[in-house]
Amino acid sequence: MTQPTLATLTEDQLADLIAEAAAYRNQPSLRTCLFPGCIKQYDAISHMDGRTPPRPEWSGAGWHILKTSSVFTDGGHLCPLHVPLVTTHMPRLVKTPSGRYTVDCACGWMPPAQRWHRLAATLWQEHLLTANGDLPPAPPTTDPKHRVPLAEHTDATLEELYDRLWDAESDGTEARDVARTSLRAYSxxxxxxxxxxxxxxxxxxxxxxxxxxxxxxxxxxxxxxxxxxxxxxxxDPDHTHNExxxxxxxxxxxxxxxxxxxxxxxxxxxxxxxxxxxxxxxxxxxxx
Incomplete structure (x- = not known):
């Protein structure tokens, strides 16, 4: 196909060219909800520009952004349906003294520390599914039925147990320091x-x-x-202002x-x- 020149360009070709340029400039930039299994999306560009998205289901109304300070180093997005649940279970990434990573959930849940920080984020997503009723509760790590038999322990599993012990001892020391400081401030x-x-x-x-x-x-x-x-x-809650x-x-x-x-x-x-x-x-x- 021969490309038209300015002298041979027709009005229909010009209209098509303008439409293609507008479509390229306004192509959607979709963001997906971080809740596991949720496929809801919104058009970030349309939402930031205040324009109507190409599809009604891509509206950004009610969506929230999870900051990079959470367990997701690159942030995340939440659809209106899952905002209340994630707000109740807002995560915070914690690095333990042994160099591992865990999650401090707003509900008080905290999993065993992991070597890779993204694995801690995955455990938090599993915790979300459990809190939402999509998964049954996981057995506690101290459950004897789920312990590794002594004969099956390896250097790696023993190292993990020692790391957990190290973290627990550090937590105990930190708790005593906090209690001592609080008592001093109180006195x-x-x-x-x-x-x-x-x-x-x-x-x-x-x-x-x-x-x-x-x-x-x-x-x-x-x-x-x-x-x-x-x-x-x-x-007094029963008091009414009078003369x-x-x-x-x-x-x-x-x-x-x-x-x-x-x-x-x-x-x-x-x-x-x-x-x-x-x-x-x-x-x-x-x-x-």
Whole structure:
């Protein structure tokens, strides 16, 4: 077939050429759901450009992307049907002290460490199928019926057992370090929190027993709202704000009274919450 020149090009040939160029430029870039056995796909290019995909079933609405920080080094894609399941079982790749890889699943599941990181990803996909009811639960690795008989052990299987023991000992050491650090932080934070509670309660008592009106002055009103609380703080679920309590609008009334900007009123409410919460936590520690 002779290629037409600019002088011999017809309108139909030009239209065909434009259509071919548009088809080449807009060809789909399909992404498949990473859930094992799922064949759903979406057109990534159309979705990013905001265009209608060539086929309705290639729509990217509701799809999610799994970041490269997961067990999949190149990331992955999730169809709307499997987003809730994977969110519940979000994986995190963990490298053990022996140089092997395992998966820290959001549900608490963690398989034996593997030499190859992609094998850990495969085990996580198998875990997904089990959680979805597509596969029966795997027997525990400590089940005597599934242990390798002593006579059948090889250098490789013994090396794997020693690696597991090494990882377990490292986990125990790490757990003790975390417990020791937590105890040290607790022993330092609790006396400071109880002392702060005593000081805040003394300030609150001093203000509430004062005879003056703490709402007349702008600075006094701010101190009152933070240290005492302008709004009702009754946490009883059956409580209904009425004329006998401060209600939930008193802080806004103080803001309007002194022409305090909205953002400062909101910040004052946050400061009051932090103080009330700190006192409440300290009271729980004292009562424990």
């Amino acid at each position: 330092q934070a609790v006396p400071a929190l109880l002392g702060a509670k005593t000081s805040l309660e003394a300030l609150r008592q001093r203000i509430t027993l004062d005879s003056r009106d703490w709402t007349n002055d702008k600075t006094d009103a701010w101190l009152w709202a933070i240290l005492v609380g302008a709004n009702c703080e009754n946490t 006998d309590c401060a209600g939930d609008q008193a802080l806004w009334d103080l803001g309007r009274q002194h022409n305090i900007p909205t953002d400062q009123v909101i910040r004052t409410g946050h400061l009051r919450w932090w103080i009330a919460n700190a006192v409440n936590v300290a009271q729980q520690i004292e009562g424990a």
